[in-house]
Amino acid sequence: MNKRKYKSSPLLVLLIGMLLVGACGKKSEAFSDRKVSFNSDWSFHLNDSFKDNDTISTTTAWRSLDLPHDWSIEGKFDEKSPAGYGGGALTGGLGWYKKTFKVAAQDSTKITTITFDGVYRNSQVWINGHYLGKRPNGYIGFQYELTPYLNYGDQNNEIIVKVDNSKQPNSRWYSGSGIFRNVWLETTDKLHVAQWGTYITTPKVTNEQATVQLETTVQNQNGTAQKATLTTTIYKEDTKVTSVTQDITIAANGRQTIQQKTIIDAPILWSVATPELYTAITEVAVADKIVDQYTTQFGVRSFKFDANKGFILNGKQVKIKGVCMHHDLGPLGAAINTRAIERQLEILKNMGVNGIRTSHNPPAPELLDLCDKMGFIVMDEAFDMWKKTKTPFDYGNDWDQWHKQDLIDQLLRDRNHASIFMWSIGNEIPQQWDESGATIAKELAAITRQYDKTRPITAAMNPPVNMNIDEVTLQFDKAKVQYNTIAASGALDIIGYNYAHQTYAFHQKNFPGIPFIATETTSALATRGYYDTVSDSLKKWPVRWDLKFTEGNPGNTVSSYDQVQAPWGSTHEATWKIIKKHDFLSGMYIWTGFDYIGEPTPYEWPSISSYFGIVDLAGFPKDVYYMYQSEWTDQTVLHLFPHWNWKVGQKVDVWAYYNKADEVELFLNGKSVGIRSKKTDDLHVMWRISYLPGTLKAVSRKNGKVVLEKEIKTAGNPYQLQLEADRSTIKADKNDLSFVTVSILDTKGTLAPNAKNEIHFSLKGNGKIVGVCSGDPVSHESYKGTKHTALAGKCLVIIQSGTTSDKLELTAKANGLKQATIVISTE
Helix, strand or coil: CCCCCCCCCCCECCCCCECCCCCCCECCCCECCCEEECCCCEEEEECCCCCCCCCCCCCCCCEEECCCCCCHHHCCCCCCCCCCHHHCCCCCEEEEEEEEEECCHHHHHCEEEEEECCCECCEEEEECCEEEEEECCCCCCEEEECHHHCCCCCCCEEEEEEEEECCCCCCCCCCCCECCCCEEEEEECCEEEEEEEEEEEEEEECCCEEEEEEEEEEEECCCCCEEEEEEEEEEECCEEEEEEEEEEEECCCCEEEEEEEEEEECCCCECCCCECCEEEEEEEEECCEEEEEEEEEECCCCEEEECCCEEEECCEECCEEEEEECCCCHHHCCCCCHHHHHHHHHHHHHHCCCEEEECCCCCCHHHHHHHHHHCCEEEEECCCCCCCCCCCCCHHHHHHHHHHHHHHHHHHHHCCCCCEEEEEEEECCHHHHCHHHHHHHHHHHHHHHHHCCCCCEEEEECCCEECCECCCCCCECHHHCEECCCHHHCCCCCEEEECCHHHHHHHHHHCCCCCEEEEEEECECCCCCCCCCCCCCCEECCCCCCCCCCCCCHHHCCCCCCCEECCCCCCHHHHHHHHHHCCCEEEEEEECCECCECCCCCCCCCCCECCCCCECCCCCECCCHHHHHHHHCCCCCEEEECCCCCCCCCEEEEEEEECCCCEEEEEECCEEEEEECCCCCCCCEEEEEECCCCEEEEEEEECCEEEEEEEEECCCCCCEEEEEECCCEECCCCCCEEEEEEEEECCCCCECCCCCCEEEEEEECCEEEEEEECCCCCCCCCCCCCEEECECCEEEEEEEECCCCEEEEEEEECCCCECEEEEEEEC
């Protein structure tokens, strides 16, 4: 990179001031956060790999945008994409970002840094022509100091970021491309708390008292030693709980980690049901003047994984009912958005989910913040591969140089989160069946324990043992058990099983005294709203993981009855029946909570997104969602399916998921077609009946009394559109989102379950349409357009706010249908 000046409009950066205001017993709000968003007003250029060289110049064409940004999601689906259908058939490439900004003259005596939460991938950064560094890993955050190279006052500064995602494939799923997470500018005194510089643990917790251990790393970038006072004050909401102060001396250009301890009386404990958080405010003062303030949220809770009783939280047994989640946000791609993540978690929480696995990489910090606040048991995962690659250009090529730094940074960044209860050092690592697996596992475990001794370590293994099991008697020959080298290494505190549900019952025999977690389960498949006519036949698609799939349904669909699984997995019901049966099984993380872009098992092109999700790509639940809701929540559930639009006389299997009832009676047009009850460990009931148009009605009863009633009606021809927003008022902050569900209805307001109309959208007001999606894994329509074809009568459109208060008017139109309009307020 040459020291060139590039034409761009200047940006005035917000200054971070620190003014002390006394507030006895109350949390001080006088100090603004020492970091500010650096997302606005960037310029972007995507190289044409056939025309551009690996450089930019004064003639390079740029476009303006805000971060986070994923350029791949803006492209067209392409069968010839180097990423393949596994990568979502979208393109990578080589992109450039630049931003011009000013720094106030008074900040010339301070330290200025820039933090990137994640850039996919191979990022390189320059400030005013000076090279700052490279980071291959697209998922970990990193920071550079800008101070030595900055211009102050009226002079401009220019930062340039090169992102090279051109070598494909480098992932087994859709990765996205670009600066797809948040960027922050941070200004501190030369004496300050270091990046990720606090570590808060609660080594002893009872209902009466909690011991809080505080470690704070203070950095001194002055040329002389500094005497200071370090004070940490803990708050619950705005009320002061406790405080501890210590005098310190930090050597010139030195760092020091200070140990403090305090007590919280009658602590309010964090749990999945009541995720209570405390805030620690750490202040560094010199001569009674506060020069730095650092905020850390944490939770007070006690937990352990027990070989006999599973997961114990605050003294109570809790079954982990979790899902695995990739990082993409469906039609928004990989560009992070806090509200979009929150919506996903709200949908999962309503299903009864209490756990998230960050498969298979460090997540966005916003996900962990939300899991802290909403109550999820997080497995924080570091790597999808170690030294051996899974795709030609993946992180395995960078392993030797970067894995230690990347792991340490993840641990330092994440270790204060109340929601994290275990670390996963790898997923389905190729070396798990050779001795190098044990060697690397021990290295990674040692690094993890060096930086956090409070949480157990696991790895997602497939499987931890190979067992010769008789499918009928479920007996196995102990002499023929072959142990995975990672599982047998002694490096792990918890044995993590990917699939192999037939072996769960034998875990205590195979691994005496070592707790269990099902790190990845199920891999059942479904297309929302599509049903095979016979539901009680199990299908393994494909027959074997290494065989090409030659069967399937028209349009690359998969039945939404729980009857189709990948060959390595199971149906949803099969694995949950085992997990719920045994106390020693800590719990499970299902593959997956939501569909994601890429990896369209069992199909290939033209499918471009997954079928694994319990919820589809648009955020619409598939039917099995309600099986879990009936099992995992206290809600009263009666879910009846499929739809009721078939051919007269056709045999149709009708299923019901229910709870809090003894039986369900089904009526067709007022006539009973039978009462069904769940037997033994059944999780649903079924009727096979001949189709007649009209009304299906299910009635659940407990001791003869009606619990719930549900109806499904035959829909007439599509007639009208309906719009429903998840929130009708959103913040005017240029980030907030409203997710609008579009339904195609008949004249009586019944959903038309087979409707696939193309719907066009327009928006008036200070906002924009940022995503459209139906959840169809075969759709090649752009997620960033203003039109989309519905799947099973539904579609989604996502509205993003502008910067001013307004009334946003969204209109949906489709040929032959009555249009609909909805108003969303921004304030």
